[in-house]
Amino acid sequence: MYAYDELDRTLINERVSEFRDQVKRRLSGELTEDEFKMLRLQNGVYLQLHAYMFRVAIPYGTLSSKQLRALAHVARRYDRGYGHFTTRQNIQYNWIKLAELPDALADLAEVGIHAMQTSGNNTRNVTSDQWAGVAPGEIEDPRIWSELLRQYTTLHPEFSFLPRKFKFAITASEHDRAAIKIHDIGLRLIKNADGETGFEVLVGGGLGRTPFIGKTIKPFVHGRDLLSYVEAILRVYNQYGRRDNIYKARIKILVHELGIEKFAREVEEEWKQMGDGALTLDHAAIEEVRSRFSYPAYEKLPHMPDELKQAAHDPLFERWRKNSVFPHKVQGYSIVTLSLKPVGGPPGDATADQMDAIADLADKYSFGEIRVGHEQNLALPHVAKRDLPVLWKALDRIGVATPNVNLVTDIIACPGLDYCSLANTRSIPIAQELTRRFADHDTANLIGRLHINISGCINACGHHHVGHIGILGVEKNGEEFYQITIGGRADENAQMGTLIGPAVPYAEVADVIEDIVEAYLALRDRPEELFVDTVKRLGVEPFRERVYATR
Amino acid sequence: MTSPLQQKIKITGPSMVTANRTWDGVVIYRTAAKDWSTELSNAAIVRTADEARALLAESVADDVGAIGAYIAPVELKDAGKIAPGNLREQIRSEGLTIELPVPA
Amino acid sequence: MPLVKQGRIATDIFVHVADGAELPDDGAILIPAARFLENPEALSRRAGKLGVIWPNNRDLDDLVPHLGRLAVVALVFPSFRDGRAYSQARLLRERHGYAGELRATGQVLRDQFVFMLRAGFDAFEVKKDADADAFAETVKRYSVFYQPTGDGRVTALNRRMQLRHSESAGQ
Numbered sequence: 001m002y003a004y005d006e007l008d009r010t011l012i013n014e015r016v017s018e019f020r021d022q023v024k025r026r027l028s029g030e031l032t033e034d035e036f037k038m039l040r041l042q043n044g045v046y047l048q049l050h051a052y053m054f055r056v057a058i059p060y061g062t063l064s065s066k067q068l069r070a071l072a073h074v075a076r077r078y079d080r081g082y083g084h085f086t087t088r089q090n091i092q093y094n095w096i097k098l099a100e101l102p103d104a105l106a107d108l109a110e111v112g113i114h115a116m117q118t119s120g121n122n123t124r125n126v127t128s129d130q131w132a133g134v135a136p137g138e139i140e141d142p143r144i145w146s147e148l149l150r151q152y153t154t155l156h157p158e159f160s161f162l163p164r165k166f167k168f169a170i171t172a173s174e175h176d177r178a179a180i181k182i183h184d185i186g187l188r189l190i191k192n193a194d195g196e197t198g199f200e201v202l203v204g205g206g207l208g209r210t211p212f213i214g215k216t217i218k219p220f221v222h223g224r225d226l227l228s229y230v231e232a233i234l235r236v237y238n239q240y241g242r243r244d245n246i247y248k249a250r251i252k253i254l255v256h257e258l259g260i261e262k263f264a265r266e267v268e269e270e271w272k273q274m275g276d277g278a279l280t281l282d283h284a285a286i287e288e289v290r291s292r293f294s295y296p297a298y299e300k301l302p303h304m305p306d307e308l309k310q311a312a313h314d315p316l317f318e319r320w321r322k323n324s325v326f327p328h329k330v331q332g333y334s335i336v337t338l339s340l341k342p343v344g345g346p347p348g349d350a351t352a353d354q355m356d357a358i359a360d361l362a363d364k365y366s367f368g369e370i371r372v373g374h375e376q377n378l379a380l381p382h383v384a385k386r387d388l389p390v391l392w393k394a395l396d397r398i399g400v401a402t403p404n405v406n407l408v409t410d411i412i413a414c415p416g417l418d419y420c421s422l423a424n425t426r427s428i429p430i431a432q433e434l435t436r437r438f439a440d441h442d443t444a445n446l447i448g449r450l451h452i453n454i455s456g457c458i459n460a461c462g463h464h465h466v467g468h469i470g471i472l473g474v475e476k477n478g479e480e481f482y483q484i485t486i487g488g489r490a491d492e493n494a495q496m497g498t499l500i501g502p503a504v505p506y507a508e509v510a511d512v513i514e515d516i517v518e519a520y521l522a523l524r525d526r527p528e529e530l531f532v533d534t535v536k537r538l539g540v541e542p543f544r545e546r547v548y549a550t551r
Numbered sequence: 552m553t554s555p556l557q558q559k560i561k562i563t564g565p566s567m568v569t570a571n572r573t574w575d576g577v578v579i580y581r582t583a584a585k586d587w588s589t590e591l592s593n594a595a596i597v598r599t600a601d602e603a604r605a606l607l608a609e610s611v612a613d614d615v616g617a618i619g620a621y622i623a624p625v626e627l628k629d630a631g632k633i634a635p636g637n638l639r640e641q642i643r644s645e646g647l648t649i650e651l652p653v654p655a
Numbered sequence: 656m657p658l659v660k661q662g663r664i665a666t667d668i669f670v671h672v673a674d675g676a677e678l679p680d681d682g683a684i685l686i687p688a689a690r691f692l693e694n695p696e697a698l699s700r701r702a703g704k705l706g707v708i709w710p711n712n713r714d715l716d717d718l719v720p721h722l723g724r725l726a727v728v729a730l731v732f733p734s735f736r737d738g739r740a741y742s743q744a745r746l747l748r749e750r751h752g753y754a755g756e757l758r759a760t761g762q763v764l765r766d767q768f769v770f771m772l773r774a775g776f777d778a779f780e781v782k783k784d785a786d787a788d789a790f791a792e793t794v795k796r797y798s799v800f801y802q803p804t805g806d807g808r809v810t811a812l813n814r815r816m817q818l819r820h821s822e823s824a825g826q
Contacts (some may be wrong), residue, residue, distance in 0.1 A: 007811040011799040018796050027574055029615040030785065038736055039766055047619050048645045052576035055813055082652040097575035121736065151801040151811065157773035158804070161738025227802075238742050273750060278803035278810075288815055347654050370711060417639060418647040421619075428636075428649050478637055 001369055002147050004112040011154070013118055014111045014431075019043050020102035027099065042122060042160070044090075044115035045101060049421045051534045054079075054096040055118040056108065060128040060146040060170075061089035065359035068370050070111045072355035072529055078104045082351045085462055086342060087412060088167070089372045090118055094419055106295040112280050122160045123153035123234075126168040129177040130373035133295070134381045136329045140197055141170040142189050144224065144290050149283065151289075159234045163241035164249035166234070170199075175369045176491070179216045179374060181205050181494035182466060184251045185233060190220065191444065197223040197543060203233060203263070204255030204348055205494075207460035212252040213494050215260040217267065223286065228279040232271035236263070259315050296367035296382050301332025304385075311389035316356045319441060323403035325383075334385055338378040341409065343439045346428045347413045348376030350400075350479045363392050375412055375451075377405065393410040407444040408452060408517065409435040412463060416456030416473065417480075423456035425473025425480035425506070430454055432509045438517075447517055451490075466469075466490035468532045470497045471509065480506040486516065486543055487535035498535075500544045519546040560600045560650035564636070565627050567594035568603070568610045569643065572604070575649045578643045579617060581610045589618060591633055596625065659779040660756075662794065664787050667780075669706050670728060676813035678705075685729055692717060699724040708760065711739040715746055722753045727778070732761035741774045748775035749805035768793045773806045 004012075019039075022529070044055035051468060053355035056071065063071075075083050078100050079093040080373065086092055097413050098102065117124055125148045133141040140337030157234040159166075169179040180186030186202035198220045205520025208514055221229045238250045255263045304470060311317045326335040350358070356379065362370045365387045366380035375378060378400070383391060395401035404410050411434060414420065416427030431454055438444050464470035470485035481503035488497030504512050517531075523542055525536045535543070552629025568581040572589075579587040580594035590592070597603045603622045608619040634640040642648060658667040668736040669683040669749035678684060691698060691707045698705055706727030709718055718728070728747060730740035740759070758778040759771050765786035771779065772794060781787040800808050807815075 005815070007799045007814060011801070011811070013798065014797050027615070032614050033573075033618045035764060037734070047576065049569055050576075050578045050646075051571075080651060095576075099574045121738075136814075154801050155797070156802055157770035159738070160770055161736050161741065163765075207659075237741050238741055243737060243739075287810055288812060288819070338557065339681040346649060346652065351652050391677060418642060418649055426648060432649065480638070533760070 001057075001062060002143070002289075003190065009109070009112060010113045012112065012116075013106075015043075015114060015140050016105045016109050018520050019105060023098060023102055035338045038120060038161075039121035040098075042117055043105070044103075045096075046119060047420055048094065049417070049423075051095045052101075052113065053419070054093045054100055054104070055086070056087050056091050056093070056113060056115045057125050058091060058113075058120050058372050059150050060126060060143045061130045061374075062132075063369045063370045064111070065111055065362040066548060067111045068355050068359040068362070070085065070108055070113060072352040072359070074104050074107060075352040075355065077107070080155065081353075082349055083355070084346075085348045085350065085372050085376050087374050087376065087414075087461060089130070089374055090125055090270040091372070094415070099113075103463070105519050113248050116154055119165075120160075121162045121164050121166075123156070123162075123166045123168065124229055124518060126150050126153070126170065126205060127178055127183075128170045129173055129183055130371040130408075131177060131326070131335055131381065132172065132295075134328050134330075134335055135173050136327050136335075137173060138329065139172045139191060139209075141293065142170040142178075142187075144286070144293060145187070145189065145199075145223070146170050146295065147289050147501070148227065148286070148426070149230070150304065151229070152279075155232075159238055162234070162238055164246065164251075165241045166251065176492040176494075177308060177373070179463070179466070179490040181492070182207055182211075182442065182490060183214060183286055184461070185230065186214045187226075189497035192220055192222075199226060201229065201233075204252040206248065206250055207465045208250075209247050209458050209465060210253065210256075211460070211465045211496050212256065213496070214262075215255065217260065217264045219300055219482065224281045228274050228277065229267075229271055231279055232267045232274060235270055236266050237444060242339060256429065269350055292307060295462045296369075298330045298382070299384070301384055301386065305332070307386040307389055311392075314389075317389060317392055318395075320401055320403040321388060323445075324405045325388060328382070331467060332385055334383045335389060336380045336383045336388070336391065336395075337373070337405045338380065339402040339405055340377050340400060341407065341410050341435065342399055342402050344429070344432050345435070347411050347431050347526070354398050354400060357394075358400065359395055361391065375410065377410070378543060381547060389449070392432070402445055405437075406421070406449045406451070408438045408447050411452045411454060412467070413454040414462035416454070418502075419520070420456060420461075423473065424458075425456050426464040426481065427454040427456040427462060427473060430506070430509050431484070434513060437510050440458055446527075447521065448527070448530055450517075452513070453488075463490060464488075465496045466494060467497060468530075468535075474503055476503065479520075482506070482509050484509075484512055484516070484547075486540060487532060489532060498540045500540055501548045507551070512551075515547045516543055517542050560604050560622060562598065562600050562603050562622070563597055563624065565596050565625050566603055566622050566636070567591075567596055567625050567633070568606045568620055569594070569623050569640070570610060570617040573616055573618050581606055581620070585609060587613075591625075591635065594625065594633060596627070596633065597622075656780050656782065657784060658791045659781050660777065662791040664790075665778075669704070671708075683726065685727060688713065690803040691721075695721050695724060706756070706758070709743065711737060711743065715743055715751070716772070718747075719751050722747070722751060722755070725755055727756040727758055728753060729758040729760045730776075731778075732759060732763060732767075735762040735764050735767055740782050741770065744776055745804060765789055765793050769797055771805045773800070773808070775805055814821070 046053040169183040170187040188200040201216035371379040413431040415421035455462035455464040474524040485497030583595040626634040681702040685706040704726035
């Protein structure tokens, strides 16, 4: 957990004051909507279909129990008692009133939470692996660097009016849980031959209308040069990114149009001219940030405690444990994923009551810390194995112990047309129906790891391009239709899925997914072959045949 | 950002102008009395592109009270009842097609 | 359109000369880049201060050799959402050492004053009178800054390091 000091808190409070003044001037008419819109976006405030939406930042997905309670408080006091966790480790409220926003922000500021730059044409939340700091085999905690980047990019005077939004992600594990390859800048933390920390830097990843996998611009940037190198990239983008067409304004388009070699040269040229200046991070600066990250005082615990041995007799507990509990780098501890994908529920939502209950459980069993994953689940990162049985009972009572993590019903979905003014179609009801079709846990386990991603429009907030199965809502003659892709991946082997055929109507989507899954079960060469690997082996054709034979 | 007034306005049937109320984001409909109502039944109905443009222009002029005004289709049912003309407007006037996680 | 310098409304001695218009014989003038580059030497010999309006989509390379002749460089915000002039401002101040007046023109609004100051602007053709009046108050909005620019403000990181240093020195 990173501890904000007085300077961090002062900045957040100054920001709240400024926004309070801006809202006042908007409501009095002194600011037109045209002048105000970008200001409110820079504080995470969208206009949606039938209300404002408020997006609050959860930097690199890490929350204290106190902070989670504050999020619950906002849901209760200013909204309709629930929030939605997003694919960028943020939380969204869907019913907030503009006039009350400054108060909501002030309440959040008391616990060091803000909504700075969660929208707008500026740099956004720096996301990371939700297992950062606790994953076995991680090279180093990437959140140190996420925090350095967060501070560097917050209210940056040069880069607050970029051509378009700009997203960072950092991973420090071999298995990329942060999807760095689909970010504007993706950072892979590595060590050089001398054991010094640095980053492979990728640029130009992104989804939406023109999806691209990020390309490596520099194989190794030393940790001390991270900020200066990022500044060089941002400066080139700020000056040369397109501003004539919002669909061509992301850095991925600039990288594509220049080509990665030319783009890399431009950045290198700018970076060389910057020289060894104020942005170079010396050892003291890095240690300053590192020192304010606190880690739990882990106990020395056995690998297999008695409580766990005894609970193994309970098949329900075992089913949950095998599904939702993951190895921790410290012996005797586990990482526990809390599924926010109950059968029939909207994916990624939590009520204020659930949030409070999870905060209490975090205090009891996870050293007061919670994580938010981009797959829209939560995690408790420091659970002693001996506490797993009693924790499970408690999680089950509050409805966040569905044993479907990484399975077919662990669906990532955008809010869709029920909420979002950009959407063509709904996405949540599709997800709900799918969770009902595949509700049987034995079936879901038989199918194995399968990521379904649903987006209600081409903006791809559900990351459908990189879903093992991707579902994209399109409008045809006023009706909701859906294109289905298969074979996408968001991890270190990131790639876009392939379209299997013409779009299908709303009522048929769940049937189509069932057909695809049936095809997979028939075609896989062994139970351990994942869906996405079967697609890789056989291509799209056998699936296309199966789905469209009778359509 | 193109002003809604500069966009080509095409009417394919009876339409109305809708927006969101600035201070709280609630859905509102432009009435014939140069005002806003939260009830679709009070929406002024326009039938030609010129009428629509005029209604939109006066709506957009209320920059303090309303944001994001645009022209949307309606369906006119028996006895003059106004119904939303597409799924999007149905959701805006009647609410989500899914249940909220808690009773609202 | 009031000009703000040093935190308050100031008289603008510079005249914006329209394209094609004749240059006044003397007095301070602000002219567009293209016109300036037609004959920079002749313009410098003219009596009266010289300022150039540099477009935000043009590289600074053609401007840099002439910085010594100029009393004012005016950069442009065609929309307040177009942030290219922030980069230009920082480069002029921090890389090329420009020390004359750096003026923000175009859509210059209250809520960007702090960013502009930090980027190196020291003069502002403010769009709204009310914003110009509020300038001094507005720039007090923030006292904490995370990242270094050429404005000399101490970053949060440096303040923390100084605090540590003085804490340990005091032991």
